[in-house]
Amino acid sequence: MTTAPIAVAAHGLTKRYDDVDALAGVDLEIRAGAVTGLLGRNGAGKSTLLQLVAGFERPTSGRILVDGEDPFDNAVTMADTQLVREGGDAFASEPVTDTLGWYRDLREHWDADLAAGLADAFELDTSQKVENLSRGQSSMVGAIIGLASRAPLTIFDETYIGMDAPNRETFYEALLTDYAAHPRTIVISSHLISEVERMFEDVVILDAGRVLVHGDADEVRARGLTLTGRATEVERLLGTRDVLARRDLGPTSQITVLTQPGDELPALARQAGLEVDGVGLQDLFVHLTRRTAASPEGESR
């Protein structure tokens, strides 16, 4: 087992279930030592990708590499990888402590103090049987396993969805603090984009089994721009750009567009007296994935 953060690469990765391509030729590099947000609408292929990374499934075609190795049933990469799924992977009829003890024995870098501290912060009674926990309490068990394992590749697949807002905040703070002290590769799949996006250094958006967007989170955010002002001015500046959303109110238009790095549009728009605003990652995600749903060929990226 390694202590260094681990990179993941996918080349032409395809996973077919019956007649569904859950992943359809994914090419991707997940940076070692960064927090990557994995976003996508329901059924986009996020969990499928993460199960392949964790070595639980085999690709139909193409390759997935974890630290340069095929992770399927691979004891070396699996020892370095902690995937936490919604609902957790815990012994249902046993107390929570039994599951935590199992991970303590399995994970070389397990931090028992961190696990105990998180259970306290969540006010989780670890003597309870897992099957008697509420949905949010089950999520807490997953969050504890994910953080206290300190695996070089740690993956949270909608782990914390059942937790209430204060407990989710506790989890985010703990993740950021522990990640700063013990850097590792972290992948977070989530639908709560506006809540978790501050943790992302990189972002991947999957859409219908394909990579729609991949890049540095700030650069991805900077791709969306909203211009508000006189409709004629807005129209003049737009030219042939991709319009993601449009609202017209009398003589005023508000238009969300995609920009490219180094684009002069924001400066030109300000000079023309238009209001220029960024677009949050969640709004950008909604605009992009709605648009491609309406036009299956999507945009070129």
Ligand SMILES: Nc1ncnc2c1ncn2[C@@H]1O[C@H](COP(=O)(O)OP(=O)(O)OP(=O)(O)O)[C@@H](O)[C@H]1O
């Ligand atoms: N074991 C399976 N058998 C058959 N089809 C599957 C299986 N697992 C996933 N799929 C299909 O593959 C596609 C991708 O599913 P996946 O669970 O990866 O999506 P997701 O992005 O995680 O979705 P969500 O956000 O809803 O959890 C879906 O169409 C799903 O029905």
